[in-house]
Amino acid sequence: QITLKESGPTLVKPTQTLTLTCTFSGFSLSTSGVGVGWIRQPPGKALEWLALIYWNDDKRYSPSLKSRLTITKDTSKNQVVLTMTNMDPVDTATYYCAHFSIAADGWGFDPWGQGTLVTVSS
Amino acid sequence: EIVLTQSPATLSLSPGERATLSCRASQSVSSYLAWYQQKPGQAPRLLIYDASNRATGIPARFSGSGSGTDFTLTISSLEPEDFAVYYCQQRSNLFTFGPGTKVDIK
Numbered sequence: 469q470i471t472l473k474e475s476g477p478t479l480v481k482p483t484q485t486l487t488l489t490c491t492f493s494g495f496s497l498s499t500s501g502v503g504v505g506w507i508r509q510p511p512g513k514a515l516e517w518l519a520l521i522y523w524n525d526d527k528r529y530s531p532s533l534k535s536r537l538t539i540t541k542d543t544s545k546n547q548v549v550l551t552m553t554n555m556d557p558v559d560t561a562t563y564y565c566a567h568f569s570i571a572a573d574g575w576g577f578d579p580w581g582q583g584t585l586v587t588v589s590s
Numbered sequence: 591e592i593v594l595t596q597s598p599a600t601l602s603l604s605p606g607e608r609a610t611l612s613c614r615a616s617q618s619v620s621s622y623l624a625w626y627q628q629k630p631g632q633a634p635r636l637l638i639y640d641a642s643n644r645a646t647g648i649p650a651r652f653s654g655s656g657s658g659t660d661f662t663l664t665i666s667s668l669e670p671e672d673f674a675v676y677y678c679q680q681r682s683n684l685f686t687f688g689p690g691t692k693v694d695i696k
Contacts, residue, residue, distance in 0.1 A: 515677055517685040528684055531591055564633055574643060576624045580633035
């Protein structure tokens with residue numbers, strides 16, 4: 469059974485850097501075709517993909533946020549870390565991490581963590 | 591960047607009715623399109639991948655079709671638990687999600 473859980477601060481001040489950790493179990497991030505992605509959702513709004521890291525350390529970022537994002541993995545700890553610099557109130561959202569795989573029997577972000585609400589306010 | 595648009599924004603239907611949701615891409619995504627369901631207070635759940643393949647454990651009343659730029663998610667007969675928001679997502683060029691369609695009870 470694959471599970472993921474996000475952790476990090478619930479409140480950050482404008483201009484600060486946000487660091488979120490996704491701790492997972494039930495799969496290995498060294499397995500070919502596997503990745504972990506970050507997606508966020510402002511209150512009452514749509515999903516927005518942020519970043520994804522693959523088993524081979526290949527990294528992909530949303531073009532609109534690329535300059536502010538860094539994604540890394542620690543395979544031995546089963547963790548993926550996302551940092552976002554220069555936080556602004558518009559970055560207030562629930563941040564999700566999700567397992568991603570591309571395999572012969574399918575692909576997609578599945579499953580997702582429960583999400584963590586991050587509020588940006590002074 | 592590939593932009594996905596979804597229509598309608600809201601679909602008001604009764605249990606037992608058929609729901610037809612549309613997703614359109616700004617350029618071809620081939621069949622690299624997925625659909626997700628999100629209920630209030632919950633994380634999204636994968637329903638469909640490759641435009642028409644149901645994910646593991648997804649009921650047969652959910653079906654997807656389309657390729658290129660135009661896609662459809664159909665729920666053949668709405669169950670009470672199907673009232674939710676549905677998002678499409680492409681992986682042809684990076685990843686993007688559509689703005690969602692809310693299916694609510696009429």
